[in-house]
Amino acid sequence: MSTVDEVKSRIDIVDLVSESGVKLRKSGRSYSGFCPFHSNTRTPAFVVWPETGTWRCFGECNEGGDVFKFIMKKEGWDFKESLRYLAERAGVELQPYSPQQEETKEKYDHLRALLEDTVLFYRDRMLNTPDGKETLAYLREKRGLSDATIEAFGLGYAPKGWDNALRHFTARGYSEQDLMDAGLLSERDSGGYYDRFRHRLMIPIRDQRGRMAGFGARTMDPDGVPKYLNSPQTALFDKGRLLYGLDRARKPIRAADQAVIVEGYLDVIAPHQAGFENVVSPMGTALTEAQLRLLKRFTRRIVLALDPDAAGQKAVLRGLEAARQAMDHETDLRFDARGLLRHEARLQADLRVANLPDNLDPDEIVLRNPDEWAHLIEEAKPIVTHVMETLAAGRDLDDPKVKTEIAARVLPLIGDLPNPIERDTYRQQLARMLKVDERVLISGQPRTSRRSRPYRKRVKAEAQEDVPQTAAVAAVSPARKIESYCLGVLFRKPDLLYRLDRALQESHLGPLDFEDFGYTDHQMFLRVIRQSLEQDKVEPHDYVVANLPEALADLSNDLLAQSEELDPVEERLLEEVLRSVIKLRRLGLNENLNQLRFLQEAAQEQGNLCDTSYQELVLQHARLLRDLDQANRRLSLRRLE
Numbered sequence: 001m002s003t004v005d006e007v008k009s010r011i012d013i014v015d016l017v018s019e020s021g022v023k024l025r026k027s028g029r030s031y032s033g034f035c036p037f038h039s040n041t042r043t044p045a046f047v048v049w050p051e052t053g054t055w056r057c058f059g060e061c062n063e064g065g066d067v068f069k070f071i072m073k074k075e076g077w078d079f080k081e082s083l084r085y086l087a088e089r090a091g092v093e094l095q096p097y098s099p100q101q102e103e104t105k106e107k108y109d110h111l112r113a114l115l116e117d118t119v120l121f122y123r124d125r126m127l128n129t130p131d132g133k134e135t136l137a138y139l140r141e142k143r144g145l146s147d148a149t150i151e152a153f154g155l156g157y158a159p160k161g162w163d164n165a166l167r168h169f170t171a172r173g174y175s176e177q178d179l180m181d182a183g184l185l186s187e188r189d190s191g192g193y194y195d196r197f198r199h200r201l202m203i204p205i206r207d208q209r210g211r212m213a214g215f216g217a218r219t220m221d222p223d224g225v226p227k228y229l230n231s232p233q234t235a236l237f238d239k240g241r242l243l244y245g246l247d248r249a250r251k252p253i254r255a256a257d258q259a260v261i262v263e264g265y266l267d268v269i270a271p272h273q274a275g276f277e278n279v280v281s282p283m284g285t286a287l288t289e290a291q292l293r294l295l296k297r298f299t300r301r302i303v304l305a306l307d308p309d310a311a312g313q314k315a316v317l318r319g320l321e322a323a324r325q326a327m328d329h330e331t332d333l334r335f336d337a338r339g340l341l342r343h344e345a346r347l348q349a350d351l352r353v354a355n356l357p358d359n360l361d362p363d364e365i366v367l368r369n370p371d372e373w374a375h376l377i378e379e380a381k382p383i384v385t386h387v388m389e390t391l392a393a394g395r396d397l398d399d400p401k402v403k404t405e406i407a408a409r410v411l412p413l414i415g416d417l418p419n420p421i422e423r424d425t426y427r428q429q430l431a432r433m434l435k436v437d438e439r440v441l442i443s444g445q446p447r448t449s450r451r452s453r454p455y456r457k458r459v460k461a462e463a464q465e466d467v468p469q470t471a472a473v474a475a476v477s478p479a480r481k482i483e484s485y486c487l488g489v490l491f492r493k494p495d496l497l498y499r500l501d502r503a504l505q506e507s508h509l510g511p512l513d514f515e516d517f518g519y520t521d522h523q524m525f526l527r528v529i530r531q532s533l534e535q536d537k538v539e540p541h542d543y544v545v546a547n548l549p550e551a552l553a554d555l556s557n558d559l560l561a562q563s564e565e566l567d568p569v570e571e572r573l574l575e576e577v578l579r580s581v582i583k584l585r586r587l588g589l590n591e592n593l594n595q596l597r598f599l600q601e602a603a604q605e606q607g608n609l610c611d612t613s614y615q616e617l618v619l620q621h622a623r624l625l626r627d628l629d630q631a632n633r634r635l636s637l638r639r640l641e
Contacts, residue, residue, distance in 0.1 A: 002554030003094060004068075004521050007083065010090035011067045013053045020074055024048060027598060037061050037073060038257060043614070044602075047595050052479075054518050058596060058617055068520035076208060076250045076297045079524055083551050095550075111182045111236055114174055115204075115212035118184060121168060122156025122202040132157035135201050135220055143266055144367045149273045154204040158197035158217060165195045183214050183231035200229065203244075203265045205237070205283070208294060210247040213237045216265050216283060228264075230283060240288045243295070244268055244281040252277035253298040260303045260354075260377055261287065261295075262362045267305075270363030274370045276377075279305075279362075286336065292343050303380040304340075305354040305362055337387050337413055344383070345418045352380035355389075384413050384426045388433060403434045407441060482584045483522045486512075488563030489577050491525070491556065494532050494540035496574060503578050507631035512581060518588070521555055579635060582628050589628070593621045 014031055018024055024031035025044070035046035038060040045059030056064030063073070071082040087094050126132035135157040139145045145155075158165070165184055170176065176193055179185045185193040200217035207213050214231030231237045243261075245268040253259045260279045262268060271279040282291055287304075295302055344351040354376045356365065366373045381389070391406045407430065414426045431438040490497050501511035514523040528547050532540035548556055567573040600614035 002558070003087070003092060004083065004551060004555065007086050007090050007092050008053050008067060010092060011053070011086055012050070013048055013055065013067050013070070014050050016067055017048055017055065017070065020070075022046065027602065030595060030598075032599060032602075035059055035061055037063075037254070044599065047599070052518070056592070056595075058592070058599070058614075063515070064518065065523075066519050069523075072297065072520070076254070079520060080549060080551065081209070082520075107181075108236060111178065111234075112212050114169070114178055114182050114184075115214070115236075117169070117172075118165070118182070118215075119154045119156065119202075119204050119212065121165065122158055123154065124156075125159050125164075126155070126157035126202075129157070129159060131159060131199065131220070138220070139201070143270070143363065145269065145273060149269060153269055153272075156202040156204075157220075158195070158200045158202050160199045162194040162198065165197070166193060181234060183234045183237055196232075197229065199224070205231070205242060205244055206247045207236075207242060208246045208250060211236075213242060216244065218265075239283055241290045241294075242283065243291050244283050245272065246280050246294065248272065249278055249280050250298055253280075253295070257299050258301040258303065258377075259295045259299050260305050263306050264361065264363075267362040270366045271373065274366045274373070276366065276370070276373060287340070287343075289343050292349065296349060300349045301352075302349055303352045303354050303377055305356060305377065305380075337383055338416060340383050341413060341416050345416075352382055353386035354380040355386070384410065384417070385429065387413060388426075388430060392433060397434060403436060406430075407434060407436075411441060479518055479584060479587050482580050482587070483517050483519065484559060484562060486577055486580050486584070487517075487522055487525050487529075488559040489566060489573065490529050491544060491559050492541065492563050492566065493570075493573075494529050494544060496570070496577065497529060497533060499574055500577055500581070503574060504581065507578075507582075507634060508627060509582070509585075509631055516581065516584060516588075521552055524549065525552060525555065525559075575635065579632070582632055582635075586625065586628050589621050589625050593618060593625070596621065 014024060017031075017033075017036075020036055022033045022036050024033045029049070029051060031048040031050070032044045033046050033048075034040055034044055035057040037057065040059055043059070046055065046057050048055045054064060054066050055070055063069075065073075067086060068079060068082050071077060071086060072079065075082070075085075077085070084094065126136055136150070139150055139155065140147075166176070166179065169179055169184075176185065180187070180193065184196055186196045187193055197215065197217045199220050201220060203216040203218070204212060205214045205216055214234065214237035216231075217229045219225070219227055219229070230239060233239075244265055249259070249272075256278045258278055260271070260276070262271070262279055262281050264281060265283070268279050268281045271277070280295070282288070292302065340351055343349070356362065356376060360368075362373070365376065388406070388410055391409060395402050395406075397403065397406075410426075410430055414423050414430070417423050417426070427438055427441050431441055490500075497512065504511050512526070514526055517523045517526060525548070528544050529540070531547065532543035535543060537543075538546070545556070567576065596614055596618050600618065
């Protein structure tokens with residue numbers, strides 16, 4: 001038994017869920033209650049199956065999984081953190097770090113301790129030096145920050161001079177290499193080192209767990225350049241994988257079921273001070289999918305509230321991918337509408353754009369009128385709508401050339417959307433705005449082949465076009481066995497995943513999705529397999545082996561052992577996997593249907609006769625079952641031909 005399986009076997013999921021505050025009521029072989037991840041006090045839609053150690057929300061979340069998925073969603077942790085927590089709870093001893101891993105961990109801990117000491121150093125210099133007190137006055141008087149906020153965010157001041165931090169920390173036993181590795185020093189061309197940060201407001205940057213990673217620094221010299229300077233890339237600091245303020249915003253984001261992305265550090269701090277604590281910043285980088293995946297752990301509803309000159313009219317008119325000067329001159333913050341739409345589709349998220357008043361940053365709006373900020377976020381619009389309205393602002397929409405220009409810019413965005421209903425809706429909206437016949441837009445839109453949009457397959461792989469995603473939550477014995485078989489085949493032959501997705505689509509079914517698997521370790525394994533196909537540096541199988549989390553090592557060995565004797569004819573093997581995926585989905589849907597009917601009966605007994613939510617879900621599941629049965633029949637007929 002692997003470590004992961006042993007932890008699962010020792011954790012009572014009913015106890016785990018109950019301890020999180022969910023009041024569960026026994027109903028047959030399962031337990032039901034109100035979902036802890038979204039607000040609902042009317043119809044219990046959260047179900048726990050103690051036999052399989054799994055759970056599912058049939059309501060707004062539409063998610064499910066095992067004990068690991070529950071903890072990951074509840075706490076915002078990754079799999080490794082959740083495994084460590086649950087293993088300790090279950091009394092399972094995790095395999096110790098290898099000597100190399102232990103050495104790396106000690107090094108990281110040492111660097112984080114240095115960075116924590118640096119926060120105190122810069123704080124002392126702000127409170128106890130003349131220049132530092134001027135910085136403090138700037139924060140209080142010009143930025144409107146209270147002393148409590150300044151202290152809570154650990155703001156400080158890096159003094160003038162080339163070696164203040166260097167001398168301070170080497171005198172306390174840190175080496176120059178430590179300071180370089182932490183991103184606090186720069187190297188002279190002629191040899192030697194000097195302080196990277198000088199005469200700057202210092203803003204500590206922490207990862208989502210609150211551990212120090214680096215600093216953002218704003219110059220206090222009116223003529224100083226660059227205006228903003230971040231820590232360089234280090235073992236702890238990777239701008240593309242960090243979001244400023246997420247350590248403080250995790251719970252508020254989950255509570256509001258919404259995250260707001262702003263551009264700058266102070267754009268985060270001021271809203272937090274005003275009570276809008278679901279705000280984070282990508283720190284001047286182009287918004288990455290890694291950052292959005294961090295947010296997806298807490299919410300799928302994301303609002304972009306970037307400065308007007310970053311996401312406003314001029315940037316859009318320069319081609320929807322125009323850049324403004326970044327905070328540290330190292331990268332550009334881009335409003336890339338097509339890129340954001342791809343992120344939205346792949347992540348099955350809801351990305352919107354808030355229109356901020358000209359010449360006002362988010363922190364200025366919040367300080368002027370908190371209610372105005374709340375209204376702007378509430379009125380945030382979908383990306384395509386935002387682009388349409390921005391392109392049309394102040395232009396003569398009766399001019400045929402203007403109509404043509406706007407249509408030429410917007411139609412490719414609409415064509416990129418994976419959902420046909422959204423495509424039709426936005427075409428109608430564009431036609432009304434331009435006062436043209438919608439048929440003209442359809443006939444004038446260039447047909448884009450699948451080859452010219454290579455990301456399309458990946459979009460559909462995580463965002464089904466015609467049917468909603470439903471996770472396969474089923475009994476351990478049949479479902480886990482099928483999941484293991486599918487993963488074993490794809491582990492040995494990752495390239496087969498492309499053909500499997502295509503075969504599923506030809507059967508009018510959605511591509512293989514992480515949510516098809518009811519167990520977190522299987523979901524993670526499939527994620528690495530998909531990643532292996534998105535790179536071209538090494539063979540996909542070798543990539544999977546090299547990039548699997550250490551906790552899945554036992555699982556990989558089991559999968560290889562189970563898949564030693566595969567059908568040598570790839571066409572037959574593909575058909576076997578296709579049938580397995582269909583069977584896996586049927587198991588999950590049948591289990592869900594049984595539970596939904598029970599919940600529906602319970603609601604009727606309690607007098608909720610007008611509540612149609614369960615009935616709609618039953619009909620939805622029945623339609624999905626019909627699609628699966630039709631696909632099965634087509635496969636059988638094909639075999640007879």
